[in-house]
Amino acid sequence: REFEAEIRFYSGDDPLDVWDRYIRWTEQTFPQGGKEGNLSAILERAVKALNEQKQYYKDPRYLNLWLKFGNCCNEPLDLYSYLRSQEIGTTLAQLYITWAEVLEARGNFKKADLIFQEGLQRKAEPLDKLQSHHRQFQSRVSRQTLLGLEETPDEEDVDLLGAEQPQRSSLAELKGRGKKKVRAPISRVGDALKATNKTGSFQTVTSQQLSNNPGFAVFDENSASGPELPVLTPQMWAAPPLPRAKENELSAGPWNSGR
Structure with a gap:
């Protein structure tokens, strides 16, 4: 291939440019991935070939x-x-955003917040992008917390709502089918009503409200003396993790004429 030849005989001062163009070409040519594109192998070659280029x-x-x-x-x-142990990309916001997104997808909100805080304290660039993603993360966690509270109300609150405002529930709403249990609809009143805006969507919970949640530290980038970041002990990895094993692929071995 043209790119393979360019990599092999490259003599310029920016070898990363060749690998970057090669990978973008592979992604565009083989958008579905697959063995033909062999993207994972090219990526592995690229990061290893440039690993000494600090x-x-x-x-x-x-x-x-x-x-x-x-x-x-x-x-x-x-x-x-x-x-992180090799200080690769630790000054860039995208490392912390990607890292936190993976943790959030696994439900590890506390660790995801710590990763965001680490990036903010390092002032990873672009900082405004990192701050924006952190605020969006806090908003999502707040929304899930509110929805969790709504789905599991206290029995006392349900009894109180049913006693004071019985007209808000109709017979059709309470009617169930078969043996399925039906939960009466919940009407927001008092403080719960204040947490809902005019369009019915939840407003973002403030940092003060989140800070009352034990085990979940909130970083305020506008505060001069924010909460101290818990120390995350980096692991010294001697080598990067191996890519996923793929079916019908032979591992590399010594060349043999077979004779």
Whole structure:
């Protein structure tokens, strides 16, 4: 291939440019992935070939290759730990955003918030992008907390609502089918009503409300003396994690004529 030849005989001062173009071409040519594109193998070759080029450790292009390679690994969290231990991409916001998103998807909100806080304290660039993603993360966690409270109301609150406002529930709403249990609809009153805006959507819970939740620290980028970041002990990875094993592929071995 043209790119393979360019990589082999490259003599310029920016080898990352060739790998970056090669990978983007592969993604565009083989958008569905598959063995033909062999994207994971190219990514692995790229990050290893450039691993000694420390001038790329703060380059968004190089971090992007690592993050794409992480999608090919069985455990991307191990790869993020490796990147931090090697100081690869630790000045870039995208590392912390991607790391936190994976943790959030697994329900580990506390660790995801700590990762965001680490990036904010390092003032990873672009900082405004990192701050925006952190606020969106806090909003999602707040919404899930409110929805969880709505789905599991206290029995005392349900009794109180039923006693004071019986006209809000109709017979049709309470009628069930078969033996399924039916829960009476809940009407928001008092403080619960104040937490709902005019369009019926939840407003973002303030940092003060979240800070009352034990075990969940909230970082306020506008505060000069925010909460101290708990120390996350980095693991010293000697090598990056291996990519996923793929079916019908032979592992590399010594060349043999077979004679």
